[in-house]
Amino acid sequence: MRSEAPKSKNITWHFGKVTRDDRAKMKGHKGVTLWLTGLSGSGKSTISRALEEALSGRGVHTYVLDGDNIRHHLNRDLGFTPADRTENIRRIGEVARLMTDAGLVVITAFISPYRADRERARSIQKPGDFLEVHLDVDVATCESRDPKGLYARARSGEIQNFTGISAPYEAPEAPEIRLSTGEMTPEVCAEQVIAYLEAEGYLG
Amino acid sequence: MRSEAPKSKNITWHFGKVTRDDRAKMKGHKGVTLWLTGLSGSGKSTISRALEEALSGRGVHTYVLDGDNIRHHLNRDLGFTPADRTENIRRIGEVARLMTDAGLVVITAFISPYRADRERARSIQKPGDFLEVHLDVDVATCESRDPKGLYARARSGEIQNFTGISAPYEAPEAPEIRLSTGEMTPEVCAEQVIAYLEAEGYLG
Numbered sequence: 404m405r406s407e408a409p410k411s412k413n414i415t416w417h418f419g420k421v422t423r424d425d426r427a428k429m430k431g432h433k434g435v436t437l438w439l440t441g442l443s444g445s446g447k448s449t450i451s452r453a454l455e456e457a458l459s460g461r462g463v464h465t466y467v468l469d470g471d472n473i474r475h476h477l478n479r480d481l482g483f484t485p486a487d488r489t490e491n492i493r494r495i496g497e498v499a500r501l502m503t504d505a506g507l508v509v510i511t512a513f514i515s516p517y518r519a520d521r522e523r524a525r526s527i528q529k530p531g532d533f534l535e536v537h538l539d540v541d542v543a544t545c546e547s548r549d550p551k552g553l554y555a556r557a558r559s560g561e562i563q564n565f566t567g568i569s570a571p572y573e574a575p576e577a578p579e580i581r582l583s584t585g586e587m588t589p590e591v592c593a594e595q596v597i598a599y600l601e602a603e604g605y606l607g
Numbered sequence: 608m609r610s611e612a613p614k615s616k617n618i619t620w621h622f623g624k625v626t627r628d629d630r631a632k633m634k635g636h637k638g639v640t641l642w643l644t645g646l647s648g649s650g651k652s653t654i655s656r657a658l659e660e661a662l663s664g665r666g667v668h669t670y671v672l673d674g675d676n677i678r679h680h681l682n683r684d685l686g687f688t689p690a691d692r693t694e695n696i697r698r699i700g701e702v703a704r705l706m707t708d709a710g711l712v713v714i715t716a717f718i719s720p721y722r723a724d725r726e727r728a729r730s731i732q733k734p735g736d737f738l739e740v741h742l743d744v745d746v747a748t749c750e751s752r753d754p755k756g757l758y759a760r761a762r763s764g765e766i767q768n769f770t771g772i773s774a775p776y777e778a779p780e781a782p783e784i785r786l787s788t789g790e791m792t793p794e795v796c797a798e799q800v801i802a803y804l805e806a807e808g809y810l811g
Contacts, residue, residue: 420656421663429666452624459625462633464668466709476731477701497681498702505670505711527680 426506430464432607434506434532436499437596438524440515440575441538442567443553444545446584446592450538451512453589454596458508461597463606466502468495469512483564489520496524503532508605516566518573531603535578536596540585542567630710634668636811638710638736640703641800642728644719644779645742646771647757648749650788650796654742655716657793658800662712665801667810670706672699673716687768693724700728707736712809720770722777735807740800741782744789746771 427433437454439447451467458465474481478494481487492515502509515521525533545567546554557565564570575581580599582592600606631637641658643651655671662669678685682698685691696719706713719725729737749771750758761769768774779785784803786796804810 421659421669425663426668429663429668455625459629459633464630464633464710465625466705468705472705472708476704477698494681494698498705500680501670501672501676501702502706502709504676505706505709506668507709 423504423506427607430506432463432508433605434503434508435600435605436503436509436511436524436528436533437536437580438499438515438521438533439510439512439536439538440521440578441540441584442542442545442572443514443565444548444550445538445540446582446589447512447514447538449589450582450584450592451510453593454510457590457593457597461606463508464506465508465510467510467512468498468502473498473513489517492517492520492524496520496527499524500528500532503528508600514566514572516570516572518575521575534580534599535575536580536582537575537578538584538592539574539581540583542572544585627708627710631811634710636667636712637809638707638712639804639809640707640713640715640728640732640737641740642703642719642725642737643714643716643740643742644725644782645744645788646746646749646776647718647769648752648754649742649744650786650793651716651718651742653793654786654788654796655714657797658714661794661797661801665810667712668710669712669714671714671716672702672706677702677717693721696721696724696728700724700731703728704732704736707732712804718770718776720774720776722779725779738784738803739779739782740784740786741779742788742796743778743785744787748789 439451441447448469451469455465455467473495477498478491481491492513495511495513499509499511521535549555553562553565554568556562557568566572580596582595584592643655645651652673655673659669659671677699682695685695696717699715699717703713703715725739753759757766757769758772760766761772770776784800786799788796
């Protein structure tokens with residue numbers, strides 16, 4: 404059947420690829436990555452959900468990447484060695500890039516303690532597609548919260564290489580958004596991020 | 608400031624997580640993965656773009672995962688050994704799962720020659736979230752197209768382990784959709800997939 408099949412059509416028939424602009428038009432807003440970074444207990448999980456809910460309420464298409472949907476799935480082969488931590492953040496950065504390209508407002512909620520790892524996640528995206536959101540609160544406050552009892556286990560030595568206790572946290576030097584999560588409610592934090600997105604024209 | 612900060616609010620303030628249903632309602636359709644599989648030259652790239660365009664024209668939120676946006680990015684660390692090929696498909700399956708959960712109609716366009724790899728990509732998704740689309744056309748037809756000259760290089764031995772020539776292609780036994788891409792135009796193929804999605808209630 405070779406000679407009869409419409410082969411040339413399959414090869415030469417070019418489709419107008421759906422563009423970023425097309426997607427933004429359909430969704431009514433731009434795609435962007437909101438890269439949350441902060442210590443354990445700084446509020447990443449709570450604020451990511453507050454943001455997701457507030458944005459969804461405004462008709463914004465969102466998705467949260469966090470430990471729940473990454474560590475036991477895409478990154479299940481990775482442990483906690485320095486190389487594995489870097490690879491963990493690398494892959495999350497790549498997935499965030501894809502989802503941003505798909506037009507979503509992607510919210511990532513990982514400690515991501517190393518500046519170089521975050522800079523790489525930024526560098527693979529187009530300018531303006533990656534916004535660093537620093538959940539800025541001191542270790543003492545996070546430790547006093549300690550919702551999962553992790554700081555206690557880190558202090559006792561049961562958990563090693565714990566960010567802020569026995570491993571470094573390299574705070575962002577120039578994040579697009581800084582949230583003082585020790586002093587503001589999650590609602591106020593979410594409002595502050597949304598105000599930024601509005602002011603910068605992300606929400607159309 | 609520890610005692611003055613509204614810490615307990617941060618811990619106990621629970622947000623209604625945005626659900627799959629919420630996302631489907633906002634988008635007007637369900638999220639689903641359309642997993643295209645077929646030989647080199649079977650039309651994966653052309654049909655994925657035809658599908659993307661046709662679905663977007665109907666207001667469906669889509670995204671195509673293909674070699675262009677995966678191989679040199681998320682999976683840039685992987686080569687073409689059997690283990691790396693399996694890991695390649697594993698990660699693509701995980702990204703497709705996340706994007707489907709985000710409510711998108713995800714179209715993946717990879718040869719994905721091994722049944723076990725495709726079955727794993729299916730197994731990590733909820734029932735109905737993964738639809739296998741077999742681009743069913745014989746090697747001779749694909750070889751006669753050979754748009755990138757790959758078959759010629761495989762025949763000469765320049766490329767080894769080439770699917771269909773020197774490496775196996777395990778055709779799906781019970782794909783949800785089978786497209787005879789040797790006999791149908793890309794437009795007709797896209798229409799057939801959309802007819803399936805409509806009949807099965809994916810498009811709302």
